[in-house]
Amino acid sequence: MIPELGQLALILALLLALAQGVLPLIGAWRGNRALMAVARPAAAGQAVFVAMAFGILVWAFLHFDFSVRYVAENSNLELPWYYRIAAVWGAHEGSLLLWILILNVWTVALAAFSTKLPEVFAARVMAVMGLIAVGFLAFTIFTSDPFGRLLPMPGDGADLNPVLQDPGMTFHPPVLYMGYVGFSVAFAFSIAGLLGGEMEQAWVRWARPWTNIAWGFLTCGIVAGSWWAYAELGWGGWWFWDPVENASFMPWLVGLALIHAQAVTEKRGSLRAWTILLSIFAFSLSLLGTFLVRSGVLTSVHAFASDPRRGVFILAFLTIVVGGSLLLYALRAPKVAGGKPFALLSRETVLLIGNLMFAVAAAMVLLGTLFPLIGDAMHLGRISVGPPYFGFLFPLLMLPVVLLLPFGPFLRWGKGEASLLKPVLLRAGIAAAACAIVAAFFVDGKLKAIAGVAALVWLGVGVLLYALKRWREMPRGKRYPAELAGMLLAHLGVGVFVAGVLLTEALGVTSDVRMAPGQTQHIGGYDFRFDGVQRTTGPNWRADQGTITVTRDGHAVAVMTPQKRTYPRGQVQTESAVDAGFFRDLYVALGEPMDAGNIEGAWSLRLYYKPFVRWIWGGGLLMMLGGFTCAADKRFRLKRIAEGEPLSALQLQETRA
Numbered sequence: 001m002i003p004e005l006g007q008l009a010l011i012l013a014l015l016l017a018l019a020q021g022v023l024p025l026i027g028a029w030r031g032n033r034a035l036m037a038v039a040r041p042a043a044a045g046q047a048v049f050v051a052m053a054f055g056i057l058v059w060a061f062l063h064f065d066f067s068v069r070y071v072a073e074n075s076n077l078e079l080p081w082y083y084r085i086a087a088v089w090g091a092h093e094g095s096l097l098l099w100i101l102i103l104n105v106w107t108v109a110l111a112a113f114s115t116k117l118p119e120v121f122a123a124r125v126m127a128v129m130g131l132i133a134v135g136f137l138a139f140t141i142f143t144s145d146p147f148g149r150l151l152p153m154p155g156d157g158a159d160l161n162p163v164l165q166d167p168g169m170t171f172h173p174p175v176l177y178m179g180y181v182g183f184s185v186a187f188a189f190s191i192a193g194l195l196g197g198e199m200e201q202a203w204v205r206w207a208r209p210w211t212n213i214a215w216g217f218l219t220c221g222i223v224a225g226s227w228w229a230y231a232e233l234g235w236g237g238w239w240f241w242d243p244v245e246n247a248s249f250m251p252w253l254v255g256l257a258l259i260h261a262q263a264v265t266e267k268r269g270s271l272r273a274w275t276i277l278l279s280i281f282a283f284s285l286s287l288l289g290t291f292l293v294r295s296g297v298l299t300s301v302h303a304f305a306s307d308p309r310r311g312v313f314i315l316a317f318l319t320i321v322v323g324g325s326l327l328l329y330a331l332r333a334p335k336v337a338g339g340k341p342f343a344l345l346s347r348e349t350v351l352l353i354g355n356l357m358f359a360v361a362a363a364m365v366l367l368g369t370l371f372p373l374i375g376d377a378m379h380l381g382r383i384s385v386g387p388p389y390f391g392f393l394f395p396l397l398m399l400p401v402v403l404l405l406p407f408g409p410f411l412r413w414g415k416g417e418a419s420l421l422k423p424v425l426l427r428a429g430i431a432a433a434a435c436a437i438v439a440a441f442f443v444d445g446k447l448k449a450i451a452g453v454a455a456l457v458w459l460g461v462g463v464l465l466y467a468l469k470r471w472r473e474m475p476r477g478k479r480y481p482a483e484l485a486g487m488l489l490a491h492l493g494v495g496v497f498v499a500g501v502l503l504t505e506a507l508g509v510t511s512d513v514r515m516a517p518g519q520t521q522h523i524g525g526y527d528f529r530f531d532g533v534q535r536t537t538g539p540n541w542r543a544d545q546g547t548i549t550v551t552r553d554g555h556a557v558a559v560m561t562p563q564k565r566t567y568p569r570g571q572v573q574t575e576s577a578v579d580a581g582f583f584r585d586l587y588v589a590l591g592e593p594m595d596a597g598n599i600e601g602a603w604s605l606r607l608y609y610k611p612f613v614r615w616i617w618g619g620g621l622l623m624m625l626g627g628f629t630c631a632a633d634k635r636f637r638l639k640r641i642a643e644g645e646p647l648s649a650l651q652l653q654e655t656r657a
Contacts, residue, residue: 003068003147006056013049013100014137016042020130024123028195036119039126040111046133047104054101057146058088067153070094070146076157078540078568079165086169087160092310093146095173099290100136102177106185107133110210117206124192132184135317143310162541162565162573168228172221176248179218180286183255185210187283190276191325194332204275205266208259209631212486215255216627222248223620234574234589236510236608238616241390246369247289250362254282257358259627260351268413270339270348274355277333280325285362287318292369343415350408354401361397365390402455402498405491406462410469424465432458443507452502452612459495463488482633490626497619503612514594516602524609526586527551532601533590541565543575546590546603550579562590562605585610 020042027035057070061084066072074087074094089098107129114122140146189207225248226238239245258278265275291314342348368385375383406428410420436454443449467488470479480488509523515530522528531547543563550557560577567573579586591604 002056003060003065003149006053006060006147007141007145009049009053009056010137010141013046013053014134014141016046016049017130017133017137020046021127021134022130024127024130028120028123028127031120033119036123039123039130042130043104043107043111043126046130047108050097050101050104053147054088054097057094057097058085060147061085061088064157066155066157067149067151068146069148069150072150072154072157074158074160076159076540076568079160080539082170083160083165086164089173090160090164090169093140093144095177096136096140096144097146098174099177099181100133100140102174102181103129103133103136103184105178106181110185110188117203121192121196121203124195125188128188128191129184132188132321135321139310139313139317143313159540159567159569159571162567162571163232165567165573166228166232168224168232172224172228175217175224176221179214179216179221179255180248180251180289182210182214182217183251183279183282183286185214186258186279187325190279191328193336194276194328197332197335204262204272205636208262208266209633209636211255211259211262212627212631215252215259216624216631218248218252218255219620219624219627222252223617223624226620227617230613231576231578234576234606236576236587236589236606236610238504238613241368241387243369244289244293246365247285247292250365250369251282251285251289253358253362253365254278254285257355257362258282259630261355264348264351265339268340268342268348270342271352271355272339273329273333273337276329276336278355278359280322280329281362284318284322284325285366287314287321291315291318340414342413345411345416345418347408347411347413347416350404350411353404354408357397357401361394364393364397402459402494405459405494406465409466409487424462427465428458428461431461446506448502448506452499452506455502456495456499459491459498463492463495481635483630483635486626486628486630486633488626489629490623493619493622493624493626495619496615496622500612500615500617500619504610504616507611508613509609511607512591512604513607514602514604516600521607523607524584524586524611525552526557526609528588528607530603530605533593533603536563538565541567541573544590544593546588546605548577548588548605550586558586560586560588562588564590564592580614582614583612585613 020039023035023042024039027033027038057068059065060068060071061075062081064071064075064077070091070093074091075084079087087094089095107126110129111126114125117125186207189203189210193203225245229240229245230236230238258275261271261275261278264271291311368389371385372383375381406424407421410416410424432454435457436450439453440450467480470484511521511523513521515521517530517532520527520529527550529549529551531549533544533546536543536545543565545561545563548560548562550560558579560579562577563575565573565575574589576587576589578588585608587608587610589606589608591606594602594604
């Protein structure tokens with residue numbers, strides 16, 4: 001009866017979510033403090049029951065309870081325990097339960113740290129979070145029950161998808177969901193502000209760390225997913241503009257715009273309506289990603305093969321959330337718009353240009369992702385939108401951002417001075433040009449590689465110049481508050497990322513070869529000698545394992561052992577071998593046996609030389625660290641507000657670094 005307890009826990013969680021979503025809203029409307037006080041206990045109770053349900057599902061996997069259909073379909077007796085835990089979120093029902101669990105983590109954190117906000121506003125925020133939980137809990141209970149029984153119980157289960165039997169699967173989905181779901185907090189703040197008909201700068205200031213943390217988690221999740229695809233799928237790439245990859249990238253772009261828009265709104269009171277709109281779109285795109293992954297309309301290695309009826313439920317929920325939010329925005333936005341004017345040459349202008357580029361880029365990705373679906377629905381035939389479309393338009397949209405990035409910190413709010421920008425332009429520009437000229441001699445004049453070096457130096461010198469300016473002009477202890485340090489880290493991460501992308505694409509070498517034991521291939525200055533293939537076994541697989549000895553100038557570099565694994569149900573999965581380094585990766589994927597003619601023991605192999613590929617993920621991690629560092633700024637820690645005290649007094653009560 002333990003799985004039935006999980007079902008009961010989800011039903012009780014749904015009832016508490018309804019109480020959390022409805023009663024505080026009524027209390028805020030009528031000024032009833034008793035109803036508003038329901039929000040936090042209801043959120044805590046809901047979290048307890050959701051955690052109980054999730055724990056029961058984990059227990060079912062660890063104890064091989066194949067009477068639960070979801071367990072039987074995604075595990076078996078041979079699956080190692082750590083992959084049995086990962087299997088909990090390895091398919092649709094369990095990953096949805098993980099989503100709800102993480103939503104409750106955010107809600108409980110919000111309940112714990114929102115006690116310093118005005119009671120009415122906090123009640124509205126908590127109510128919005130409760131209504132979101134209602135939608136997902138109802139979806140789980142009525143269409144995606146993870147505790148459904150399978151009778152009679154089989155003696156063994158099927159298997160977790162071999163593609164997902166990778167260490168990256170243990171942390172990639174939870175971290176990615178932390179980012180996806182985290183944008184619900186910014187969404188809740190904006191809807192609460194619209195319901196109240198006002199958008200105080202102090203509320204935006206309090207919401208900023210939540211947005212930065214959510215964006216940081218989403219960045220980490222995207223980086224982890226890119227690394228997983230690179231290491232696991234055997235294709236040697238880091239991003240393929242896959243529809244499900246795009247589903248996470250769109251809210252990331254809008255979230256990046258939101259972070260900068262919130263800074264303008266908090267500092268100057270400007271772009272208030274735009275900030276609210278971005279909050280709505282960031283969370284709406286997270287919901288859209290859920291629809292794309294779970295509706296069955298997409299074919300992707302990342303997508304769940306789901307009943308299309310589930311897609312109808314999510315689409316209806318998406319329509320209610322987006323449609324209702326935009327309707328409320330249309331009715332209330334004029335009341336919250338406003339702010340201080342700013343000159344053409346100002347920090348606000350630079351941030352606004354960046355916002356527009358990020359928003360247009362997100363729209364471009366959305367169009368490219370949905371256009372094949374639109375074409376199919378209109379019977380226009382099979383339309384493919386892939387890397388040529390995205391790879392051409394996205395760099396064009398990001399070029400202004402990269403060029404303007406060093407100047408932003410040097411401009412003042414309201415009205416900047418052109419004289420402050422000239423030294424930046426000269427020093428960063430000369431350094432970038434000089435390094436590009438030197439690099440041209442080492443990369444055989446390849447323009448992408450030269451541009452990568454120039455971009456890294458341009459952005460790196462810009463960061464360094466501003467850091468030195470702060471060092472000279474500010475007293476000790478106030479030079480680098482967490483918000484500023486996070487900005488510098490993130491901007492430096494952009495430079496490292498851009499350099500990694502351009503250098504890898506320009507200098508990388510790929511070779512598809514057929515090799516017999518003893519044969520050698522020379523790639524990227526390295527010699528790859530194929531030593532043959534042996535049989536090996538693992539916990540729940542058997543494999544053909546190749547051995548490749550890599551040398552350079554006669555010196556041993558690495559012994560690489562790519563595999564071709566066969567799992568219990570006959571699934572075949574390639575496990576590539578990677579010799580990682582700070583400046584280059586060596587990558588080998590084992591293909592198929594190619595015995596032909598007089599060549600015995602020959603196999604097809606794919607060999608890669610990937611220079612600077614680790615810089616791509618290193619840049620992403622710097623951006624992630626920048627987001628988390630910004631959120632830690634003491635300026636965002638607010639003191640308690642006395643009952644009846646004007647909210648704007650928060651600006652005088654902030655705790656400064």
